[in-house]
Amino acid sequence: MNALTLWFHKTGSPPTAYRLAGRIMPWCYGLGLVLGLVALYGGLVLAPRDYQQGDAYRIIFIHVPCAWMSLFAYFFMAANAFIALVWRIKLSEVLAMAAAPIGAAFTFITLVTGSIWGKPMWGTWWTWDARLTSELVLLFLYLGVIGLHAAIEDRRQAARAAGFLALIGIVNIPIVHFSVNWWNTLHQGSTVRLMGPSKIDASMIWPLLLMALATHVWFFGSVLARTRIGLLELDGGKDWVRAIALDDDKEAHA
Amino acid sequence: MRSGSTTAACAALVRRDLTLVWRRRGDAANPILFALIVVALFPLALGPEPEQLRRIAAGVVFVAILLAGLLALDTLFRSDYEDGSLEQLVLSPHPLSLLLACKIAVHWFTTALPLIIVSPLLGELLHLAEPLRGLLPLALLLATPLLSLLGAVCVALTVGMHRSGMLLALLVLPLYVPVLIFGAGACNAAQAGLPFAAPLLWLGAALVLALVLAPLACAAALRISLS
Numbered sequence: 001m002n003a004l005t006l007w008f009h010k011t012g013s014p015p016t017a018y019r020l021a022g023r024i025m026p027w028c029y030g031l032g033l034v035l036g037l038v039a040l041y042g043g044l045v046l047a048p049r050d051y052q053q054g055d056a057y058r059i060i061f062i063h064v065p066c067a068w069m070s071l072f073a074y075f076f077m078a079a080n081a082f083i084a085l086v087w088r089i090k091l092s093e094v095l096a097m098a099a100a101p102i103g104a105a106f107t108f109i110t111l112v113t114g115s116i117w118g119k120p121m122w123g124t125w126w127t128w129d130a131r132l133t134s135e136l137v138l139l140f141l142y143l144g145v146i147g148l149h150a151a152i153e154d155r156r157q158a159a160r161a162a163g164f165l166a167l168i169g170i171v172n173i174p175i176v177h178f179s180v181n182w183w184n185t186l187h188q189g190s191t192v193r194l195m196g197p198s199k200i201d202a203s204m205i206w207p208l209l210l211m212a213l214a215t216h217v218w219f220f221g222s223v224l225a226r227t228r229i230g231l232l233e234l235d236g237g238k239d240w241v242r243a244i245a246l247d248d249d250k251e252a253h254a
Numbered sequence: 255m256r257s258g259s260t261t262a263a264c265a266a267l268v269r270r271d272l273t274l275v276w277r278r279r280g281d282a283a284n285p286i287l288f289a290l291i292v293v294a295l296f297p298l299a300l301g302p303e304p305e306q307l308r309r310i311a312a313g314v315v316f317v318a319i320l321l322a323g324l325l326a327l328d329t330l331f332r333s334d335y336e337d338g339s340l341e342q343l344v345l346s347p348h349p350l351s352l353l354l355a356c357k358i359a360v361h362w363f364t365t366a367l368p369l370i371i372v373s374p375l376l377g378e379l380l381h382l383a384e385p386l387r388g389l390l391p392l393a394l395l396l397a398t399p400l401l402s403l404l405g406a407v408c409v410a411l412t413v414g415m416h417r418s419g420m421l422l423a424l425l426v427l428p429l430y431v432p433v434l435i436f437g438a439g440a441c442n443a444a445q446a447g448l449p450f451a452a453p454l455l456w457l458g459a460a461l462v463l464a465l466v467l468a469p470l471a472c473a474a475a476l477r478i479s480l481s
Contacts, residue, residue: 140428147421148411160478161411165425168407168471172429175460179432182453183439 012091014231015240021224021231028221035214042207056120060204063113065212066106069219070138071173073103076223077145078170081163091227093159094234096166097149098226102219104142110135130181137176141169155234263348264356271360274333281329285322285365286372292318293376304381311380312390312441316434318376319369319394320401324426326365327405330357331413331476340413344480354476355469358406366398389444396457397437403461403468404429410475433457 010016043061050057080096083089114132115125126132145162152158235241257263275282296314297307334340334357343353373391374382382390408425412418440453 137428137431140424144421144425144428147424151412151415151418151421157478157481160481161475164471164475164478165408165411168429172432175432176428179435183435 012089014090014235014238017091018228018231018240018244021228025221025224025228028217028224032214032218032221035210035217039207039211039214042210043204047204047207053121056117059113059117061207061211063110063117064208065215066113067110067135068212069215070103070107070110070135072216073099073106073219074138074142074166074170074173076219077103077163078166081166084163085160085167090156090234091231093156093163094227094230095223096163097159098223098230099219100142100145100149100162100166102222102226104139104146106215106219107135107139107142111139130177130183133180134173134177137180138173141166141172145169257347260348260352263346264352267343267353267356268360271357272364275360275364282364282368285326286368288325289318289322289369289372289376292321293379296380307380308383309445311377311382312386312445313438314380315373315376315382315390316394316397316438316441319366319373319398320430320434322369323366323398323401323405324423324430326361327402327409327422327426328419329365330361330406330409335413340476341480344476349473350476351469351473354406354410354472355465358402358469358472361406362399362402366402370394370398383445385444386441389450390441393437393440393454393457396454396461397433400433400457400461400464401430403464403472404433407468407471407475410472411479413476413479433460436460 011020039061044058047058049055077096077099080092080099084092084096111132114135118127119125145166148165149158149162152161232241232244293314296310300306300310331340334343344350346353370391373394374387377387377390405426408422408429411425412422415421436453436457440450440457443450443453
């Protein structure tokens, strides 16, 4: 076994991964918080008003990064599920299942902020636009993965089954997007246009990109936090978990 | 011990599943009754105006048949799981995906095909437009095998759970969205006087793809759930 595979296997073992995640996690949260606050200040205060949408457009600084994250989290989950199914790596199972609720939360925020934005802009909370519909289907896919994971007793089997579902879903996402596009344009021309990236001004784009970075970093912090819990659950009876539990016990009584 | 040929195994499986359905032929009528009742609810809720019903007829029939198929999905592996014969299938020396494809085919033949046969009746209840009388069964003929194949993969994931009904719906319905859009879309396009060949061809292409891939995915999913 060469040095790289050895390092890989060591890092992937639950106790090491637990410690490593604990060390990286605060940095992700801290960096995400700082970047997010700067981006919010840039977006809400520094960026100019939109000549057409007024101040209402400022919700894109939450909406668009969350929409990007909703897809990114799914790809992250599916990639880890693939690794877990093919190479049977425990850590990947836990990582994939840790990403599911976070991705669902991002998808939910995207839908909610989208409809809050839609009310003043289009005069309606919801329209059966292609993008909205595929985002809604994405939310259902997430909920299916979470539901399946929660319904099976055995943690490893649950992670494998839910991971398999996530992989079926990733085949489904482009098909849904394509079919929904087709369905919508059959009935009527696209009446709703989201702001094209080329039309956006530089003073608006930097807070947007910074916020996207912040959500990514925050996502990883959150995944690591959930992974730590997942690893403790998975290895519940093992010695290293018992050592951690006893340490905590000692500190609580000291 | 010498095992028989794969063809013989498939034939035996098909014969067994058909016999089981025949012995309980009362149950086989349930999906039809369900679809009939769902379709009958719409005029009660929306009012009996023929014009209004005609506009939504194809979509309602599609959704009713989709839901009936969803409820019938649970029976695909349920009894085989309970009496242990599903595990014997997994352990058999023959390719599991092929055996499952036979099971799915029998299931489609006994649950979806009767629904397609009664679909003109369902359409008539809602005053289905004249040009759709032939198209709706054709679209269903392409769509329902696809629904059975996609559904089978999800059923394989939930096999062995006690109350899998709601969860199964949550897993399956997002996968059904494109099938519904293309199937009902073709009917709606025809009703509006637009060309409708493209969505049907897409359905056909998806069906060919699913015929090859879904049994493999179903076998993989079953191995996960039974491990």
